Amino acid sequence: MNRHLVTLICITLPVVLLVIAAELIDDRLLTRLATTLCINMILVLGLQIFTGNSGILSFAHIGFMGIGAYTSAVITMPARLKSMALPELYPIMQGVQLDPLVGMAIGGVVAALVAAIVAYPLMRLSDAAAVITSFALLMILHTIMVHWSEVTNGPRTLFGIVEATTLQLAAAAAVVAAIGAYWFKESRVGILLRAVRNDEVAAAAIGAHIPLLRWRAYVLSAFYAGIGGALWAHFITSFSPNAFYLRETFVILGMLVIGGPATVSGAVFGVFSVTAVFEGLRALEKAINAADLFSSTVVGLTEIILALVMLIVLILRPGGIIERNEFGTLARWPFMKKQNSSRGE
Amino acid sequence: MDVGTILQFTLDVLNLGSLYALMALGLVVIYGILKLVNFAYGELVMVAGYTLYLLNGSPLPWLIMALVAVCMAVIGGITTDLVAFRPVRANSLTAMLITSFAFSTLLQNAALLFISPRARNVPLPEIFTQSVTMLGVIIPVRNLITIASAFILLGAFTLVMKRTVLGMALRAAASNFTMARMVGIPANFIITVAFAISGLFAGVVAMLWLGRIGAVVPGIGLEPLLVAFIACVIGGMRSLVGAVVGGYLLALIDVSFNYALPPDLLSFRDAFTFTMVIVILLLRPSGLIKGPDTGKRT
Numbered sequence: 186m187n188r189h190l191v192t193l194i195c196i197t198l199p200v201v202l203l204v205i206a207a208e209l210i211d212d213r214l215l216t217r218l219a220t221t222l223c224i225n226m227i228l229v230l231g232l233q234i235f236t237g238n239s240g241i242l243s244f245a246h247i248g249f250m251g252i253g254a255y256t257s258a259v260i261t262m263p264a265r266l267k268s269m270a271l272p273e274l275y276p277i278m279q280g281v282q283l284d285p286l287v288g289m290a291i292g293g294v295v296a297a298l299v300a301a302i303v304a305y306p307l308m309r310l311s312d313a314a315a316v317i318t319s320f321a322l323l324m325i326l327h328t329i330m331v332h333w334s335e336v337t338n339g340p341r342t343l344f345g346i347v348e349a350t351t352l353q354l355a356a357a358a359a360v361v362a363a364i365g366a367y368w369f370k371e372s373r374v375g376i377l378l379r380a381v382r383n384d385e386v387a388a389a390a391i392g393a394h395i396p397l398l399r400w401r402a403y404v405l406s407a408f409y410a411g412i413g414g415a416l417w418a419h420f421i422t423s424f425s426p427n428a429f430y431l432r433e434t435f436v437i438l439g440m441l442v443i444g445g446p447a448t449v450s451g452a453v454f455g456v457f458s459v460t461a462v463f464e465g466l467r468a469l470e471k472a473i474n475a476a477d478l479f480s481s482t483v484v485g486l487t488e489i490i491l492a493l494v495m496l497i498v499l500i501l502r503p504g505g506i507i508e509r510n511e512f513g514t515l516a517r518w519p520f521m522k523k524q525n526s527s528r529g530e
Numbered sequence: 531m532d533v534g535t536i537l538q539f540t541l542d543v544l545n546l547g548s549l550y551a552l553m554a555l556g557l558v559v560i561y562g563i564l565k566l567v568n569f570a571y572g573e574l575v576m577v578a579g580y581t582l583y584l585l586n587g588s589p590l591p592w593l594i595m596a597l598v599a600v601c602m603a604v605i606g607g608i609t610t611d612l613v614a615f616r617p618v619r620a621n622s623l624t625a626m627l628i629t630s631f632a633f634s635t636l637l638q639n640a641a642l643l644f645i646s647p648r649a650r651n652v653p654l655p656e657i658f659t660q661s662v663t664m665l666g667v668i669i670p671v672r673n674l675i676t677i678a679s680a681f682i683l684l685g686a687f688t689l690v691m692k693r694t695v696l697g698m699a700l701r702a703a704a705s706n707f708t709m710a711r712m713v714g715i716p717a718n719f720i721i722t723v724a725f726a727i728s729g730l731f732a733g734v735v736a737m738l739w740l741g742r743i744g745a746v747v748p749g750i751g752l753e754p755l756l757v758a759f760i761a762c763v764i765g766g767m768r769s770l771v772g773a774v775v776g777g778y779l780l781a782l783i784d785v786s787f788n789y790a791l792p793p794d795l796l797s798f799r800d801a802f803t804f805t806m807v808i809v810i811l812l813l814r815p816s817g818l819i820k821g822p823d824t825g826k827r828t
Contacts, residue, residue, distance in 0.1 A: 236624075240622075240624065241624075242624050242627055242628070306812050307808065307812070309812075310811065310812075312565070312623055313561070313565060313566070313567055313623070313767070314767075314811050316567060316627055317567060317759060317763060317807070317811065318807070318808050318811055320759070321759070321760075321804040321805075321807045321808055322804075322808070324756065324800060324801075324804045325800075325801045325804045325805060325808075328798060328800045328801040328804070329798070329801055332797045332798055332801075431752075435631065435632075435635050438628065438631070439632075442628050483643060484639075484642050484643060484647060485638075485639030485640070485642035485643040486639075486643055488635055488636075488638075488639040489636055489639045489640060489643065491635075492632040492633070492635045492636035492639070493636065495628065495629070495632040496613065496614065496629055496632050496633065496636075499618050499621070499625050499628060499629050499632075500617040500618055500629075503618060503621040503622065503625050
């Protein structure tokens with residue numbers, strides 16, 4: 186069988202199975218968990234598109250998630266709720282009330298547009314300078330979200346967002362996202378971008394337009410983040426700007442790094458495995474708190490374990506658990522004698 | 531403007547600038563050698579803060595407590611090297627960035643788990659709350675202490691870097707690491723020393739910073755880290771002098787914004803300063819003051 190087909194099946198099948206399982210068991214908690222997982226998968230895949238292919242770490246990703254979330258939340262909110270939740274909103278925006286699906290799409294587009302405008306000059310930078318600017322961008326986006334009270338209700342919680350994200354919707358989006366990320370990786374732009382990642386000088390010498398290539402990946406990645414954020418907003422229905430900051434960045438980055446940033450399979454694997462560990466630990470934390478074993482409540486245990494796992498994975502397998510071969514290539518190992526190490530990547 | 535306002539303004543800039551310069555220097559010491567941004571730098575400030583909090587109530591005089599806290603920051607710096615950097619140094623730059631980010635989260639959440647998410651007061655000596663009056667301006671003594679200790683520390687650091695074998699080895703490693711190793715400078719040792727110096731700066735910053743805010747929280751390290759980032763980028767990521775200049779310049783900009791901007795724009799001050807960072811990185815990628823020429827990262 187075609188290795189692309191095998192890969193596509195392997196990265197989408199877990200989501201489909203998860204939805205079926207959640208439908209069969211029909212447990213509220215499991216459904217919520219599965220929905221969160223699908224949304225996280227979109228975010229991680231978005232980050233994979235840029236970081237995985239270009240090799241440049243981006244911290245601003247979660248900021249674009251925030252843009253998508255706030256955009257969609259504000260333009261879909263019913264007018265009577267708006268006067269309560271956002272009393273200072275501009276009059277022009279007051280009457281706007283779109284269908285949540287349209288709102289989510291616009292959320293993604295706005296995030297991509299903002300990325301397209303601010304990112305182009307930044308794409309020339311590599312290494313540490315690129316990381317610092319993306320970090321600075323996250324800080325700028327966060328400061329704006331915290332202080333633009335007309336649209337975001339300031340540092341306070343924004344409530345009254347239409348609940349529209351179902352498990353099926355999130356799962357469908359995740360499946361499309363996975364296929365899209367794999368398509369991008371195998372596209373001309375994706376391949377050229379990885380050539381740039383491996384050797385900037387050599388890639389430029391064969392005519393790769395480095396800033397333009399990176400910019401395309403960045404805009405697509407921001408679109409993913411915007412859609413993910415919008416889905417999340419209509420799922421959680423109330424949030425504050427602190428949801429789009431370093432903690433969320435750490436979780437998303439952790440999933441990608443542990444799974445393997447260079448491959449789509451790795452990103453998907455990372456989401457599933459980290460979510461499983463995370464939820465297990467959170468249940469443990471809750472059990473400890475319920476049993477009153479310690480005088481104070483236990484917080485932060487899950488993050489500590491995630492950080493430790495990240496350190497161990499990076500020390501033992503710097504490229505993540507699935508380093509370079511997609512599932513499709515991995516699956517051929519038992520049947521093929523050799524030659525896939527040259528085909529891999 | 532009368533003399534009092536000018537004096538007030540100058541002292542504000544000098545005070546904030548001294549703090550910022552020390553913060554930036556601690557970050558640049560690492561960047562110069564490893565070409566690496568240490569995200570766990572802010573947590574060294576936190577470590578020193580919590581040490582001071584845990585020593586609260588012990589019969590020791592404050593200066594000894596402060597000394598222990600600074601030592602803990604130095605130990606924290608060395609641990610950062612051993613845990614987050616040495617094992618992955620052979621790998622990509624990204625790997626080191628992520629390990630330092632992970633180590634930072636690890637320390638922060640450890641404080642959250644083992645101490646408390648709430649702010650904890652730290653012991654401070656009397657002198658930090660006193661103030662003197664000069665030309666009709668009330669000046670807190672802690673500001674003068676900050677300025678004085680920054681000057682002493684910067685002077686001592688300059689002497690070490692220029693006059694001792696260790697300082698020369700550090701500068702050699704920063705300018706060309708491979709070459710430095712070839713002439714017999716022990717690589718691991720030099721890197722560990724750089725981390726220890728970074729911890730020393732973080733510890734001193736922690737003492738002065740806590741003198742201003744009086745309490746320690748798990749997230750205390752974020753602000754010093756961000757300040758250090760901006761100051762380094764303005765001054766030049768590769769140059770020690772640049773870091774100090776950047777620190778004072780950033781303080782000048784911040785204090786001027788405080789005096790000049792209307793209140794509703796003032797809340798966006800951080801967005802303005804970070805935009806400036808991006809613009810400077812685009813126009814002058816090596817900062818205002820260019821560091822020594824460098825070979826590739828090793």
